[in-house]
Amino acid sequence: xxxxxxxxxxxxxxxxxxxxxxxxxxxxxxxxxxxxxxxxxxxxxxxxxxxxxxxxxxxxxxxxxxxxxxxxxxxxxxxxxxxxxxxxxxxxxxxxxxxxxxxxxxxxxxxxxxxxxxxxxxxxxxxxxxxxxxxxxxxxxxxxxxxxxxxxxxxxxxxxxxxxxxxxxxxxxxxxxxxxxxxxxxxxxxxxxxxxxxxxxxxxxxxxxxxxxxxxxxxxxxxxxxxxxxxxxxxxx
Amino acid sequence: xxxxxxxxxxxxxxxxxxxxxxxxxxxxxxxxxxxxxxxxxxxxxxxxxxxxxxxxxxxxxxxxxxxxxxxxxxxxxxxxxxxxxxxxxxxxxxxxxxxxxxxxxxxxxxxxxxxxxxxxxxxxxxxxxxxxxxxxxxxxxxxxxxxxxxxxxxxxxxxxxxxxxxxxxxxxxxxxxxxxxxxxxxxxxxxxxxxxxxxxxxxxxxxxxxxxxxxxxxxxxxxxxxxxxxxxxxxxxxxxxxxxxxxxxxxxxxxxxxxxxxxxxxxxxxxxxxxxxxxxxxxxxxxxxxxxxxxxxxxxxxxxxxxxxxxxxxxxxxxxxxxxxxxxxxxxxxxxxxxxxxxxxxxxxxxxxxxxxxxxxxxxxxxxxxxxxxxxxxxxxxxxxxxxxxxxxxxxxxxxxxxxxxxxxxxxxxxxxxxxxxxxxxxxxxxxxxxxxxxxxxxxxxxxxxxxxxx
Numbered sequence: 225x226x227x228x229x230x231x232x233x234x235x236x237x238x239x240x241x242x243x244x245x246x247x248x249x250x251x252x253x254x255x256x257x258x259x260x261x262x263x264x265x266x267x268x269x270x271x272x273x274x275x276x277x278x279x280x281x282x283x284x285x286x287x288x289x290x291x292x293x294x295x296x297x298x299x300x301x302x303x304x305x306x307x308x309x310x311x312x313x314x315x316x317x318x319x320x321x322x323x324x325x326x327x328x329x330x331x332x333x334x335x336x337x338x339x340x341x342x343x344x345x346x347x348x349x350x351x352x353x354x355x356x357x358x359x360x361x362x363x364x365x366x367x368x369x370x371x372x373x374x375x376x377x378x379x380x381x382x383x384x385x386x387x388x389x390x391x392x393x394x395x396x397x398x399x400x401x402x403x404x405x406x407x408x409x410x411x412x413x414x415x416x417x418x419x420x421x422x423x424x425x426x427x428x429x430x431x432x433x434x435x436x437x438x439x440x441x442x443x444x445x446x447x448x449x450x451x452x453x454x455x456x457x458x459x460x461x
Numbered sequence: 462x463x464x465x466x467x468x469x470x471x472x473x474x475x476x477x478x479x480x481x482x483x484x485x486x487x488x489x490x491x492x493x494x495x496x497x498x499x500x501x502x503x504x505x506x507x508x509x510x511x512x513x514x515x516x517x518x519x520x521x522x523x524x525x526x527x528x529x530x531x532x533x534x535x536x537x538x539x540x541x542x543x544x545x546x547x548x549x550x551x552x553x554x555x556x557x558x559x560x561x562x563x564x565x566x567x568x569x570x571x572x573x574x575x576x577x578x579x580x581x582x583x584x585x586x587x588x589x590x591x592x593x594x595x596x597x598x599x600x601x602x603x604x605x606x607x608x609x610x611x612x613x614x615x616x617x618x619x620x621x622x623x624x625x626x627x628x629x630x631x632x633x634x635x636x637x638x639x640x641x642x643x644x645x646x647x648x649x650x651x652x653x654x655x656x657x658x659x660x661x662x663x664x665x666x667x668x669x670x671x672x673x674x675x676x677x678x679x680x681x682x683x684x685x686x687x688x689x690x691x692x693x694x695x696x697x698x699x700x701x702x703x704x705x706x707x708x709x710x711x712x713x714x715x716x717x718x719x720x721x722x723x724x725x726x727x728x729x730x731x732x733x734x735x736x737x738x739x740x741x742x743x744x745x746x747x748x749x750x751x752x753x754x755x756x757x758x759x760x761x762x763x764x765x766x767x768x769x770x771x772x773x774x775x776x777x778x779x780x781x782x783x784x785x786x787x788x789x790x791x792x793x794x795x796x797x798x799x800x801x802x803x804x805x806x807x808x809x810x811x812x813x814x815x816x817x818x819x820x821x822x823x824x825x826x827x828x829x830x831x832x833x834x835x836x837x838x839x840x841x842x843x844x845x846x847x848x849x850x851x852x853x854x855x856x857x858x859x860x861x862x863x864x865x866x867x868x869x870x871x872x873x874x875x876x877x878x879x880x881x882x883x884x885x886x887x888x889x890x891x892x893x894x895x896x897x898x899x900x901x902x903x904x905x906x907x908x909x910x911x912x913x914x915x916x
Contacts, residue, residue: 231908237878241905247912259912262868265861272822274844275858285866317838359823363837387487391781395821400893402468402819407897408479408785409821438898 245457470790492722532672536734564588572663609788755807776826798826814847
């Protein structure tokens with residue numbers, strides 16, 4: 225199956241490894257991955273900030289580059305529920321339309337569309353992780369598919385922590401405009417994770433993890449953040 | 462730096478207050494779903510039904526209100542239509558002056574509608590003595606504070622603070638026992654109920670079909686306030702109508718379960734008019750103030766569905782920003798997610814649209830809302846409207862959009878961004894980020910290079 229990979233602006237700038245991992249996981253699940261280098265951003269930053277004209281300008285570019293303005297487009301897969309939610313739920317608001325674009329979060333695509341339930345050649349691992357459920361999964365009905373995919377890796381244990389599904393406080397530009405509130409929410413999250421004794425915090429959106437890693441680095445905490453695609457790729461690709 | 466009000470307020474919040482808000486909010490959120498599951502196998506289906514009934518109500522509001530008025534009048538409830546806060550206050554003062562021209566004690570049960578019209582100030586200025594009889598509202602009143610939550614007005618206070626206030630007011634010896642504190646308040650308030658000539662309450666639901674008012678409460682102060690004084694005045698936003706008696710089961714369960722995690726409140730009152738000739742007690746007059754105050758306009762506008770709200774406060778309890786900053790941070794009677802949409806919808810986006818900025822858009826509010834109000838979507842729409850209403854184009858995002866539609870320039874920009882981030886060049890976004898966090902560093906290989914090398 226051919227899929228178009230969407231890079232996301234954060235991974236473009238900082239976290240290339242995450243998308244490399246996503247590409248390798250998709251390939252090991254039997255996909256042919258296509259990438260168009262003219263892609264930039266989904267438009268969510270100005271959308272969330274109330275600058276919808278700018279968001280529309282970017283959205284039109286994004287639709288064109290990913291061939292989503294054509295008939296029968298290929299599925300677009302991205303390692304971010306946030307970008308997927310923007311394109312599936314945000315674009316209809318921007319354009320006052322009811323089109324549901326075939327844009328999918330990586331885990332959602334693997335689980336719901338490729339029916340991946342296990343990894344025949346997965347390398348066993350010995351690791352305990354905490355999993356932060358990113359909020360934008362709500363908007364696309366993601367459920368627990370990312371955790372399920374991780375839990376299917378032999379030897380990987382997800383340690384529960386309090387309020388795992390509460391927001392991390394990132395919120396895009398919110399984290400800079402409301403920095404004290406944002407950091408306070410993030411600190412709650414980190415406190416709950418640290419209480420488990422786990423040193424690896426995994427999630428599905430680099431926005432959350434960029435913010436949390438920034439807090440971790442500032443406070444010198446014994447915690448590192450990873451995108452779950454990286455863990456999948458290490459085990460199966 | 463010019464910080465937004467919610468963030469500014471949060472910085473000055475005492476850690477003790479933050480802990481009170483957080484602990485109570487977390488507890489109430491945790492009990493919500495298990496309680497609702499007792500009544501409904503499919504809670505979402507129940508929420509959906511409630512949303513549809515409220516939408517039907519908003520679609521047919523004029524005729525339902527007319528039916529309600531006819532039914533209410535039949536049972537002797539005097540209905541007063543108030544276009545705005547000033548009219549409502551005027552009507553209430555007129556009724557009160559009719560009972561006691563020289564002023565009197567007025568017992569008040571908890572009501573957000575009366576907070577909205579700042580009724581207590583007006584009553585005092587006119588020579589009346591309003592006494593809040595809900596325990597939380599009573600503490601608010603003696604502390605010259607303001608409610609910070611639409612259901613639990615002193616969610617921001619702990620029992621030590623309440624104990625100190627009661628001692629200061631001479632209610633009794635210092636105690637931190639909730640039972641003893643309640644007993645002190647009870648003893649004090651009893652005499653107020655007995656001498657009050659007017660009782661003022663809110664309304665949770667008004668049934669169009671029968672003209673009955675429905676009020677839920679746990680303390681019994683509402684029953685006392687609405688039955689002992691000779692005059693009962695109920696104040697209600699006109700969207701609180703529900704069509705039929707048979708809708709009540711659903712709405713009461715959803716309201717109470719979402720609000721306090723109870724299956725039912727200690728009291729559910731049905732007010733069907735003043736005391737009948739053959740009844741031993743009850744008020745001689747029952748008045749209902751039907752408050753518009755921006756609601757009709759909001760119903761006709763883009764934020765219509767915020768008027769489905771049944772004031773359960775579940776969105777406040779669940780909101781990470783509310784938990785961090787407290788209700789007072791929003792600077793409005795209505796705070797948290799509901800306030801950030803309702804306040805601008807009622808009073809104008811150009812004036813209060815900034816309230817919608819104080820959200821990480823996590824979506825928790827919509828998930829817990831008993832009438833499925835799409836709060837996050839409306840927060841976004843308000844941000845858009847507020848930006849357009851500001852009249853000045855947003856230069857930074859226009860520049861960003863320019864970059865994002867020129868792939869070559871974008872690629873260059875992206876490749877130097879990690880370096881730029883570390884440079885001393887400052888901007889508000891960066892300083893806001895950097896205050897609490899280290900700047901992000903590039904991890905591993907850029908994807909574009911990996912892809913290029915591979916193909």
